[in-house]
Amino acid sequence: MAQDRAVGILAALEAAAGAHGVDVVDVEVVGATKAPTVRVRIDWADEARGTISLDDVAAQTGWVSEAIDELDPFPGSFTLEVSSPGLDRPLRRVRDFERFAGQQVSLTTTATEGRRRFTGTLEGMREGSIALSTDEGEVLVPLDQVRRCTIKPDFSAATKKSSK
Template sequence: MVKSKVEQDIIDALEARAAEHGIDIVDVEVVGATKAPCVRVRLDKLEGDPINLDEVTAQTAWVSETVEALDPISSAYTLEVSSPGMKRPLRRPSDFARFVGEDVELTTTAMEGRRSYKGAIAAATDACVTIQPEGEDAVTIAFDDVKKCTLKPVFDFKGVKEGN
């Protein structure tokens, strides 16, 4: 995955402490204005049910300490700590392997004139991911060429109507 040096430095620092807290560092993004950017850290539990708001709040202190000690940005910045949400980012080969069969939206560096793919993860290895777009041939993409990949949320509005 393509990450900036600042983002990767923050990921490395957080991952060094995450396991002792039972936490998985899902993703880190630095977005917004250069003078006052926002550092977004997405967390989940290493095992079990997805992380909830109270657990995110409980983890924020050590995340903040770690990022502050690293001092990755010389100017003021905002730190956001959250769950991965329904559009969970996939960053590591193990993330892709975990979600084989799930639909994703993937953006690459320019490959044969195409940059984005929507489809199911057909396979994942340590080096690449195979995406099966609907109605198209499968395409295999090296992780070094993946810029961004998120799970495609599934909304089920076919539930039983209240009162019926």
């Protein structure tokens, strides 16, 4: 039920996001049924603008709230949390997997047999599947079998700088 509401909210927000120059990264509905929390992660649609700041997120929250209120997905009240995607950004669309090629990712599939969790370098899309380079070789995961895929932050460069 929460997943269905999240999908509906995501569709409504994506329809409005272009007018605001925003990309809706993902939507989650969590918490109690009577008073759920809606988590919306946004970023700039234009990569050239860089990463979205806290002030930018605050400025975008109004239209996000209005779009959800117009949809009216809950019988009672809900809590809205709007944020940037963070360092462990979730990837869900073809353009995400193409845009973040070269990044280290953690991917979980919906497969019912065999291995379900992979970590490796995202190579992009190939023939409708996500291509990952892992320690065991290349893995292709059909997009419709991806349960969750997130970027794995690399803190090694920061550690090397701070140890000098």
